[in-house]
Amino acid sequence: MFKKTLTAVAVAAVAVVSGFNSAAAEEEKILNIYNWSDYIDPEIIPMFEKETGIKVVYDVFDSNEVLDAKILSGKTGYDIVAPGLDFMARQQKAGVYLQLDKSKLPNLANIDPVQLSFVAKLDPDNAHGIPYFVGTAGIAYNKKMIEERLGKDFDMKTWDVIFKPEILSKLKDCGVAVLNAPTEVIPTALNYLGLDPNSTNLDDYKKAEELLLKMRPNVTYFHSSQNINDLANGDICITLGWSGDVLQAADRAEEAQNGVEIEYLVPREGALMFYDMFAIPKDADHVENAYKFMNFIMRPDIAAKNSSYVSYDNANKAAVPMVIEKVRNNPNIYIPEEQLKKMWVPEVHPRKINKEMTKIWNRVKAS
Amino acid sequence: MQNKTYKINRRQKKLSGWHKYAVIALPYLWMSLFFFVPFLIILKISFAESIDDSVPPYTSLISFNSEDLKLNFSAYLGNYAAIFDDSTYLYSYLKSIKIAFISTLLCLLIGYPMAWAIASSKSSLRNALLMLVIMPSWTSFLIRIYAWMGILKPEGYLNSLLQWLNIIDEPLQLLHTDLAVYIGIVYAYLPFMILPLYTAIVRVDYTIIEAGYDLGCRPAKCFFKLFVPQTYSGIIAGSMLVFIPAVGEYIIPELLGGPGANLIGRTIWDEYFMTRDWPLAAALATIMLLILVVPIVLFYKTQRKEITQGAK
Numbered sequence: 001m002f003k004k005t006l007t008a009v010a011v012a013a014v015a016v017v018s019g020f021n022s023a024a025a026e027e028e029k030i031l032n033i034y035n036w037s038d039y040i041d042p043e044i045i046p047m048f049e050k051e052t053g054i055k056v057v058y059d060v061f062d063s064n065e066v067l068d069a070k071i072l073s074g075k076t077g078y079d080i081v082a083p084g085l086d087f088m089a090r091q092q093k094a095g096v097y098l099q100l101d102k103s104k105l106p107n108l109a110n111i112d113p114v115q116l117s118f119v120a121k122l123d124p125d126n127a128h129g130i131p132y133f134v135g136t137a138g139i140a141y142n143k144k145m146i147e148e149r150l151g152k153d154f155d156m157k158t159w160d161v162i163f164k165p166e167i168l169s170k171l172k173d174c175g176v177a178v179l180n181a182p183t184e185v186i187p188t189a190l191n192y193l194g195l196d197p198n199s200t201n202l203d204d205y206k207k208a209e210e211l212l213l214k215m216r217p218n219v220t221y222f223h224s225s226q227n228i229n230d231l232a233n234g235d236i237c238i239t240l241g242w243s244g245d246v247l248q249a250a251d252r253a254e255e256a257q258n259g260v261e262i263e264y265l266v267p268r269e270g271a272l273m274f275y276d277m278f279a280i281p282k283d284a285d286h287v288e289n290a291y292k293f294m295n296f297i298m299r300p301d302i303a304a305k306n307s308s309y310v311s312y313d314n315a316n317k318a319a320v321p322m323v324i325e326k327v328r329n330n331p332n333i334y335i336p337e338e339q340l341k342k343m344w345v346p347e348v349h350p351r352k353i354n355k356e357m358t359k360i361w362n363r364v365k366a367s
Numbered sequence: 368m369q370n371k372t373y374k375i376n377r378r379q380k381k382l383s384g385w386h387k388y389a390v391i392a393l394p395y396l397w398m399s400l401f402f403f404v405p406f407l408i409i410l411k412i413s414f415a416e417s418i419d420d421s422v423p424p425y426t427s428l429i430s431f432n433s434e435d436l437k438l439n440f441s442a443y444l445g446n447y448a449a450i451f452d453d454s455t456y457l458y459s460y461l462k463s464i465k466i467a468f469i470s471t472l473l474c475l476l477i478g479y480p481m482a483w484a485i486a487s488s489k490s491s492l493r494n495a496l497l498m499l500v501i502m503p504s505w506t507s508f509l510i511r512i513y514a515w516m517g518i519l520k521p522e523g524y525l526n527s528l529l530q531w532l533n534i535i536d537e538p539l540q541l542l543h544t545d546l547a548v549y550i551g552i553v554y555a556y557l558p559f560m561i562l563p564l565y566t567a568i569v570r571v572d573y574t575i576i577e578a579g580y581d582l583g584c585r586p587a588k589c590f591f592k593l594f595v596p597q598t599y600s601g602i603i604a605g606s607m608l609v610f611i612p613a614v615g616e617y618i619i620p621e622l623l624g625g626p627g628a629n630l631i632g633r634t635i636w637d638e639y640f641m642t643r644d645w646p647l648a649a650a651l652a653t654i655m656l657l658i659l660v661v662p663i664v665l666f667y668k669t670q671r672k673e674i675t676q677g678a679k
Contacts, residue, residue, distance in 0.1 A: 065640030072424050072643075093420040175521075182641065221543040221626050235520055351419065354642045362455050362637075366628035 029054045031289040034070075034078040036276065037062050038248065039133070041309035048296050054289050062225060071096050071281065079284040080293060085275040086346045088129050089122040093348075097128040098280040104291040105130065107298035110318035118345055119275055129277035130294055133244070133312040136273050136343070137184050138266040138332065140228075140246040144259075145174045145237035159192045159267045162240070163211055168218040175220045175236030177227035182361035183354075184272055185240065186212070187346060191270055198347040202356060209360045216367050234260045242274075243333055247311035266332045270342030273335070275315075406656065413649035414442040425646050446650035456634065456651065460658060463631040466545070466620075467613035470552040474560040474609045475602065477553065482564035482601070486571075497565070500558050512551055512622050519547050519623070547623035552613050559608040567601025603667065611659055631655055 029052075037060040045056050059078070061067050064087045070076050071083075071091050083091060091097065102108055108130060115134065120126050139161060146156065149170050161167050168176060179185055187197035189208040196204070220236060227239040232249040243264060250262035278297070280290045296302060304322030307314045311327050313334050320328060327333055335343060349357070415425040430439045450456045485496045503511060518524045519542040526538040541547055571594060579589045595602075617632035624630075629637065631651065639648035 063640075068643065069640060072422050074422060090419065094422050094424065095420075096422060216626075219626055220540075226622075233522075235522060351417075351642070351644075355644075358637055358642050359453075359455065362629055362634075365626050366455075366458070 027286055027288050029289070030057065031055070031080070031286050031293055032057045032059070032078045033080045033293070034059050034061060034067065034076070035080075035082045035132075036060060038245075039082070039276075039310060041306045044297070044302060044306060047302070048293060051296070052289075052292055054292065056293075075283045076281060077285075078281060079286040079290040080278055080280060082132055082276050082278055083129075084346075085119060085122050085129075085131075085277055086348055088277050088279055090348045092123070092128055096281055098282050098284065098287065099127050100129070100280070101291070104288075105295050105298070107295045110298055110300055110303070110316050112315050112317040115275075115315040119277075121345070122347065123277075129279040130298065131275045131315040132278045132297070133276050133307075133310070134273060134315050135276070135312050136243045136266050136271050136332070136335065137179070137188065137240060138243060138246075138264060138271050139238065140231060140241040140249075140262060140264045141238040142174070142231060142234060142236075143261040143263050145234070146171070149174065149237075156263070157265050157268050159188070159269050161238070163189065163192050163215060165214050165218065168215060171238055172218040172220075175230070175238075176218055177230060177236045177239035178215075178219050178222050179224045179227070179240045180222040181224055182357040183346065183349075186357050186360060187344070188240070188272060191272075191344065197272070197344045198349070200350060200353055202353075205353070205356050205360060209364065212360070212364045213367055216364055222365060231262060232256075232258075232260060234258070244310050244312040247327075247330075247333070251311075264332050266335065266339065266343075268339070268342070270339075270344060273343040273345055275345065406653075409649045409652055412646055413446055413653050414444070415646045415649075416443040416445065417644045417646045419643075423645065424643060443646070446644075446647045447654075449647060450650055450654060455628075459629050459631045459634040460655070462628055463614050463616075464658070466548060466552070466630065467610050467616075470549055470556070470613050471560075471606050471610045473549065473553045474557055475606060478557055478560035478564055478605065479602075482561045482568050485561070485565050486568040497562075500561050504558060508555065509618065511555065512619055515547070515551055515554065516542060516622060519550070542623060543625040545625060545627065547625075548620050551619040551623045552616060555619065556609040556613060560605040563604035563608065564598065564601040567598040567604075571597045607663060611663070614659060615655060 031054050033056060035058065039060070040058075045058055048054070049056055064084045067081060067083055068087055068091065071081065072094065088097070108126075111131065115131060116126055119129075119131055123129055139156065139159075141156065146154070150156075150167070161171075186205065186208050189211045190199055190204055191197040193204075193207055193211060195207065199205070227236065228241060228245050228249045230236045231239055231241070231246070232253040241264070243266075246262060246264040250264070253260040253262055278294055280287060280294075284290060297306070298316060300316060300318040300322060303314045303316040303319035307316075307319065308324040308327055311330075311333060320334070331339070411428060412425060414428060417425050426441075426443070428440060428442060430441075431437075432439060481500075485493060485500070488496060516523075520526075521538040521540065521542070523542070525541065526535075529535045530538065575597070576589060576593050579593045584593070615632050616630070617636065620630050621633065635648050635651050635655075638644050638651060
């Protein structure tokens with residue numbers, strides 16, 4: 001451990017020193033990555049370093065908004081960043097990302113063309129980013145606590161559980177958490193009402209607000225990261241959550257043997273599907289190294305190893321057979337084709353809609 | 368050293384000119400560099416218009432037209448108009464001020480007796496007690512607030528203790544309530560109240576109080592008329608050190624607070640990160656500063672008058 005820390009410090013020191021003479025012709029063997037926390041198999045970075053001799057400086061963030069603010073303030077010092085697809089598309093409007101030279105990414109051929117076409121809706125021609133992971137925002141719950149309150153055979157694979165007050169009120173006493181993320185919860189409500197989750201019609205949002213106001217009295221709190229720990233500890237019994245987060249928490253609960261059994265479901269009415277992308281900022285200092293890493297992460301064996309660890313689909317078709325069975329055969333991670341039609345990808349909203357969502361959200365929380 | 372100061376004072380009297388300014392220039396320079404310049408930057412952004420397709424995401428106030436060599440200056444007032452248009456912002460300010468005010472009172476009520484006790488303890492014990500007040504801030508602020516989450520949650524230590532003592536049957540919902548926010552703020556800012564109070568109380572001139580007793584003053588009246596006025600400076604300093612950061616507090620309500628209305632810290636966060644409207648966020652911050660500065664300056668001036676009058 002100490003040795004690792006020492007290397008990290010040394011790497012950081014080298015990074016700082018080398019920052020001053022970045023004009024050198026040959027690209028220095030450094031790569032600065034800014035990725036989500038808990039979002040990579042920890043063995044992958046050392047493997048890449050060993051193969052290429054490039055030292056990786058790996059930093060993490062935990063919300064798209066934080067990355068957004070950094071990117072929009074100017075030079076970040078990172079060579080690869082991992083924005084959500086809708087955020088990347090919005091940031092690209094200001095032209096912050098490098099147009100990818102696909103001849104340097106031969107492993108892009110491994111990525112599922114269907115998924116690439118989904119992504120291309122927001123990033124035309126997949127010109128600025130490669131999909132890193134695909135996830136969903138569904139319902140996570142404590143199996144035992146729910147069975148005690150709703151009965152053993154209750155059908156949980158539906159948003160009714162969250163949006164029908166007569167059902168949710170029965171779960172109030174064991175704790176209900178909702179993501180503190182208007183851009184994910186409000187579209188989910190729109191979708192439940194049979195409206196376009198990416199609607200630009202303000203009337204639709206009124207209806208969503210009414211639905212959320214009815215949900216509100218039964219919600220214990222709104223938070224986007226605490227909910228997973230609380231679910232694993234048994235402090236709450238149901239929450240909206242991101243697939244990989246929940247499944248990692250389920251693994252941890254199993255390891256801790258605290259008697260908590262966590263389930264994750266993608267409701268049949270459909271749910272939000274998000275792509276987290278890898279993109280290179282225009283002002284990156286180590287572009288060549290960034291290409292090398294992007295290509296490395298799309299290699300089937302590496303992609304499969306990564307997915308097996310973090311429990312997310314990686315959109316890499318060639319990697320699927322190598323992903324561990326528990327992840328590969330879970331229909332809530334690798335979404336079957338039938339369900340895929342019901343899923344939706346968040347789009348870039350006009351400012352008017354973003355503002356309306358924030359306002360609705362504040363009213364809902366304050367009510 | 369003392370000699371030198373004396374010399375400067377002498378010269379001041381003689382020259383009464385630039386020497387005085389040279390001496391006070393340093394704190395002014397400090398203030399302008401670390402307070403005034405950042406504030407001007409915020410103020411500048413608050414008069415810009417937010418746009419999507421640029422880095423940074425707002426317009427610049429000054430633009431230069433190279434064809435006719437005109438320098439254009441434009442300030443946008445829409446951000447301020449939007450704030451006064453929408454009652455959620457007003458509500459957010461009011462709630463923040465309410466929570467900061469009550470927390471400051473609680474800090475004063477708890478901190479005053481503690482500071483007094485420390486000031487009147489044996490001098491050998493005094494340093495140890497002061498150390499105990501400061502010591503918690505040696506660990507990370509964030510970790511201490513996380514610790515409170517462990518204490519206050521339904522299966523937490525406090526609920527377990529109360530249940531074990533048979534005071535309650537069911538665990539109380541403490542975490543994610545306003546009560547938890549008060550506990551967090553009072554806990555975190557109490558040292559900032561105690562230290563200035565201690566400095567003031569330790570300097571209290573007890574001969575005045577003895578004189579009061581000799582003249583037949585009752586203890587309670589004596590305390591409020593003779594003791595407390597001597598510590599006004601500490602009360603003001605402590606209250607400001609608690610009130611000002613508490614108004615803009617972000618972490619504590621975020622971790623301990625409930626699902627109610629946003630405090631102003633979170634509202635600014637929302638505008639900055641969620642709707643990505645940096646100018647509006649800057650305008651909100653500017654108004655918050657004005658809300659804080661005006662009453663504080665007034666309060667400070669009246670109190671200073673009272674102190675100088677009291678001294679006479």
